[in-house]
Amino acid sequence: MSHRKPLIRRTFLQERYEILIKRQRDGKATFNELTELDDIVNRDPTIREIVLIENYFMPGNDDNTDQTNPVKEIIKPALQTSFFDRLKDFFGRLFILPVAQAKALIV
Structure with missing residues (x-):
């Protein structure tokens, strides 16, 4: 009996992706x-x-030069905010759009 590698089923796009990634890295x-x-x-x-x-x-990613963990940045714990903080955030979001639109019209 010959000891062959098990066949891996891939689509054309998966195969093409591997080729293009190798060319990009090179x-x-x-x-x-x-x-x-x-x-x-x-x-x-x-x-x-x-x-x-x-x-x-994946740990050891070359794209991340800083030592921060991106998973921790993506998943942040929900902070308990007071009613006044939420109210202040609401009014800040409410009035930021008209100000941004007015600046766009001026420029």
């Missing part, structure tokens, strides 16, 4: 290939999930 990817890679990630939910897990939940 610095050989063209603009069209990067555009295709972006389209694949946005179109396929399984690949998008893989990318999100790699970027945010």
Whole structure:
């Protein structure tokens, strides 16, 4: 009996994603290939999930140069705020939109 590797079932998009990621990491990817890679990630939910897990939940990620944990930044505990703090936040959000629109009209 021969000892073969078990077959891994992949779709065309998964296979193409692997090829384009290798070219991107080597610095050989063209603009069209990067555009295709972006389209694949946005179109396929399984690949998008893989990318999100790699970027945010894997330790030792090269993209994060700082030592903060992005998971802690994403998931923050709910803080108990007083009634007046919530009221102040409400009015701040209420009046920020008209001010931003007025600034856009002036510029």
